[in-house]
Amino acid sequence: MSQTIRHPEIIEIARRDGKVTVERLSAHFGVTHQTIRRDLADLAEAGRLERVHGGAVLPSGTTNIGYADRRQINAAAKDAIAAACAEAIPNESSVFLNIGTTPEAVARHMLAHRNLLVVTNNMNVGQILVANPDCDVVVTGGALRPSDGGLIGDVTTTTIRRFKFDVAVIGCSALDEDGDLLDFDMQEVGVTRAILQHARKVFLVSDGSKFQRKAPVRVASVADLDAFFTDVPPPPGFVSRCKDEGVAVTVAACANPAD
Structure with missing residues (x-):
């Protein structure tokens, strides 16, 4: 499965669950932990996620998430x-x-x-x-x-x-x-x-x-x-x-x- 398919689904999982983890995403997509870490790094660089220990969350900063x-x-x-x-x-x-x-x-x-x-x-x-x-x-x-x-x-x-x-x-x-x-x-x-x-x-x-x-x-x-x-x-x-x-x-x- 390509990044272009994984990335939108990772964002959707983060919106649904509040957090994504490397371990669970790796099992979900059937790819290595290293691949998921690269995905999360790319999404964080694009401002779509915020890295935390073991995974990522939706960006917080000083803006709220839509109701x-x-x-x-x-x-x-x-x-x-x-x-x-x-x-x-x-x-x-x-x-x-x-x-x-x-x-x-x-x-x-x-x-x-x-x-x-x-x-x-x-x-x-x-x-x-x-x-x-x-x-x-x-x-x-x-x-x-x-x-x-x-x-x-x-x-x-x-x-x-x-x-x-x-x-x-x-x-x-x-x-x-x-x-x-x-x-x-x-x-x-x-x-x-x-x-x-x-x-x-x-x-x-x-x-x-x-x-x-x-x-x-x-x-x-x-x-x-x-x-x-x-x-x-x-x-x-x-x-x-x-x-x-x-x-x-x-x-x-x-x-x-x-x-």
């Missing part, structure tokens, strides 16, 4: 994370669901919850939960971000401050091993801080690929969390920070892990 593509990355892992998080959210509670594909997945697992009040700045979440007749949905309002259906800005934070949530579910674009939650948009900072200040419990939902990404804006830290739901064991430094801060870590079993 439709993000839905497909690690989709099975996000679904498992969302199911575990939703199970921890009791009926008859008030919940905030933030912007992001994993909080959106949590909403899909809340369609059978009863007597909920859900406030969200995620238009996608509102559209999902309108199908649950036992869920009252409040959409915050604010400046609509066309890239992902998120609502941000002063109107959003003002609405959030009118509530006290039993649980807030947040995501992030990247995670540092030292415990920082990172994002790409400065306006996320004010919204996230308002959420943290007005929630009795804060749940972070994030798949393991976020430890391999970079983003420039610090929005919170593990000290602000009560629970972290993910799909793979986090790096030791992050686990240590969670332990120090009393954050419960749940590693959700993925029913259909990537090959």
